[in-house]
Amino acid sequence: MMRKTSVILLSAATGAALTLFVTQPRAVFMGSSARAATADTYRQLNLFGDVFERVRSDYVEKPDDTKLIESAISGMLTGLDPHSSYMDAKSFRDMQVQTRGEFGGLGIEVTMEDGLIKVVSPIDDTPASRAGIMANDIITNLDDEAVQGLTLNQAVEKMRGPVNTKIKLKIIRKGQDNPIDVTLVRDNIRVRSVRARVEQDDIAYIRITTFNEQTTEGLKREIGNLSNQIGDKLKGYIIDLRNNPGGLLEEAVTVSDSFLEKGEIVSTRGRNAEETQRRTAHAGDLTKGKPVIVLINGGSASASEIVAGALQDHKRATIVGTRSFGKGSVQTIIPLGSGNGALRLTTARYYTPSGKSIQAKGIVPDIEVLQDVPDELKSRTDTKGEASLRGHLKNDGDEKTGSQSYVPPDAKDDKALKLAGDLLHGIKNSASAAPTPGGDNKAATDKPKAAN
Incomplete structure (x- = not known):
């Protein structure tokens, strides 16, 4: 039986691959209108063939046929949205290496x-x-x-x-x-995707820089190390996702699961309703219910937004910082056979547990914190976000552009980090109307929207 193997990924930048799954071709029965549309498509393909042959025969220099075909494929994909693209064989191999976290x-x-x-x-x-x-x-x-x-x-x-x-x-x-x-x-x-340190003697600070195949294991290791190092005086965890461009969907799910006991983490919805998939948490909060603060900013995208959105909707964490990038789509890596590279194709949108699409809108923090930016950097401390990308997938309602992405190089100047520490120490903040860190772990009551 024929089968098609695909790999799915999430990333705002050059991507890395993730969960394997198999789909079987469906039988298709066409009516007269469908047959007419198919006939028109074949006429367009004949036009492409005519242009291809004219270029091959009349271009001022003899063109490389392989490059012509690859350029045509690349143009077709990049015309869809900013995240669909063609990878030749070498680029595909490089992506697989990067996914493993070493290149x-x-x-x-x-x-x-x-x-x-x-x-x-x-x-x-x-x-x-x-x-x-x-x-x-x-x-x-x-x-x-x-x-x-x-x-x-x-x-x-x-x-x-x-x-x-x-x-x-x-x-x-x-x-x-x-x-x-x-x-x-x-x-x-x-790529060491997880780094950690002790803050103020009693807070576990964990920075996740990307979501590759090593991220969840790295997170588990650092949670164990910091828990043992700090001991009974541990006040809680700060998970820093600022300027994390994303990566693997599976890793975003398992990282979220590390803080949750139950409930939906994310749903992905493609063109057809039957393609909807829901990912749910398993029992076993690695932090044993300790308070959690998640830091985000304009550079937090895709897989980072899945984690922030899941923990926010379940009231498991307080989200601090500035609005995230707003990449709410899923890409599937589709190999094209030996030596032919692969397609990186947008195949679905994802939704947070409460049914929200963050596409071109981003995750809005529970507490917004703007950093003090040096004068020489003030002209470039905002990230334009998904909504500013040409050809991006549209979303209902007002799309949002522009969000601060600056993180002070010295931790003592980091206002978001300081506020996170204050919250974990129980210091009241007049700007805070956020849920209590480590809250009741229940999802928001909004029902999921119907699949698009």
Whole structure:
């Protein structure tokens, strides 16, 4: 029996893969109108064939047939929405490596904006972060070659390469009059997606930078380590998801499950009602009901928003910071056979337990905290968000753009972190109308919406 194997992912930037599942082809019976539509489609495909042959025969230089086909496929997918794309065989292999949390390159999360490469965020302890690459930087040239005209995957491929080799980046940064030239040395990037430390002697601080295959295990390990280290005086947990661009759906589900005893975590809804899937929590809160504060900002996207939305709707955590990015769609990685790469195709929207779609709106924090931004950075501390991306999926109601994404490099200047600590210590805050951290663990009462 024929079967089609797909891989699903969530990410605002270059993505990593996740849960495997199998679908079987459905029998389709067409009426006259469907047959007419199919006939029109085949006429359009004949037009494509005519154009392809004319380019092959008449273009000023002999074109590469493979590149022509790949460019056509890429154009078809990128015309759908900002997160659908074609990956050639090498890009597909690279994505699989990145999903595992280890790859060669610069350590930088990027997206495409107006034909240029925009930095979403540098990964901690990588050549990019050590060289001072910052979120919202625009990369215009790679080794003196303009990135204009390259696809996102092509640009990423150029930034990757053998360890200890150099690459020069030309960067445009708001607030800087002239472009900045930065030379980086490629390294073996091991993405440590979970980092932790003790705050104020009695608070467990855990930062999750991305959602790859190692994230949940890393979270479990750090919860155990900090619990043993702090002991009975542990006041609660701060989970920092700021500037986390997302990653694997399965990891977002299992991370959320780590704090929940029961209830829905997320639902995904495709074009057809029968494609709706609901993911629910299992008994066993790893934090044993301790209060939880989740920090988000304009750079928190996709899988990060699933975690924040699930814990917020269940009143399991207080969400502190600024509105998140607003990427409420799911991408499926569909392999195209040996050596043919894969499609990264948007196949569903996801909804929080209360039935909300955060697409182009984001997660609104229970307590908004704006950071004090240095004067030289004030012109570029907002992330435009999903709603600003050309061709994004629309949502009902008012879409939201612009949210602060600045995180002070020194923890003592971090107002959101300080407020989180105050909340866990029981210090009253006049701005707080939030649910009590570690609340009753019940979901909001809004019923889920019908599938779109």
